[in-house]
Amino acid sequence: MMSNYCRDICAIIFVFVLVSLLSPVFSSKDFREENDSSMPAGDKLKDMELINAHLRKINKPFVKSFKSPDGDVIDCVFFHLQPAFDIPELREKMSFSLPELPKGHDHIAGNNLEIKQLWNSNGESCPNGTIPIRRTSASDIISISKLGKKYSIKDIPANPDHEHAIGFVHNEEFYGTKAVLNVWKPDVIGNDFSLSQIWVLSNFPGRPANSIEAGWQIMPNKHKDGLPRLFTYWTPNGYRSGCYNMICPGFVQTSRTVSLGAAIGPISTYNGEQYDVAFMIWKDPKSENRWLKVGNEVIGYWPASLC
Secondary structure, three states, X not given: OHHHHHHHHHHHHHOOOOOOOEOOOOOHHHHHHHHOOOOOOOHXXXXXXXXXXXXXXXXOOEOEEEEOOOOOEEEEEEHHHOHHHHOHHHHHOOOOOOOOOOOOOOOOOOOOOOXXXXXXXXXXXXXXXXXXXXXXXXXHHHHHHHHOOOXXXXXXXXXXXXXXXXXXXXXXXXXXXXXXEEOOOOOOOOOOOEEEEEEEEEOOOOOOOEEEEEEEEEOHHHHOOOOOEEXXXXXXXXXXXXXXXXXXXXXXXXXXXXXXXOEEEOOOOOOOOOOEEEEEEEEOOOXXXXXXXXXXXXXXXXXXXXX
């Protein structure tokens, strides 16, 4: 699958293609509707302008889009136009090489380990040479800024209301991790959240923690619904800054069938059918990029320069 993808990308680079690129349109009306508020004034107006400017920057021109049943809009964006390549260093090192999979990577048990998403539940897919990116809205930007710093391992337990279970290994040299995550839809309201994830952390004494993460999460305050959604996250400096999914440049997506931030399924039921999704993060020894695989689909990579 990936070798065909590479040939498609190469064709885009070296062959002139006539295609009409569409751009999302944002306005103050979008901002007011997303935040259920009247037109702000003063500093709030300035914030609105900054947010819409950021949306115009990260929501790239697309060749096709899909409206998901949950309200998401998924844009099919050319691979080389994705947010990561706004960074000149990453654009210069744009790679189409397949990663080398770790030995024994497929020896993992579980039920229904493939990832399925709501937006393409009827078989929809983006054209060759493009990737599906969930369109970011004003409320996405605002809710993330309100969430503040993401929890780190040093925050656990952050407060008596933060309930968690965590398993980890440390004090060794590791090149990756894999896990089977059961998919659930717990009842989450308000500012509460629920997630299941794998977590690769570099935490040397005297240096800020460096972390890359992937899994599913339910965050009503962020997504405005209670659906489990695929997510990635990375931070280079102990969670003082970082990025979810494709909301800022960083993660390089290669898959044309999976969209970060989009809802996943099917969902497990208590005393009923159980559904799992397999996640794997590993370091490619040639490029030193950290790759993400979900089910049988290689999603993309965190460039070595970020980690």
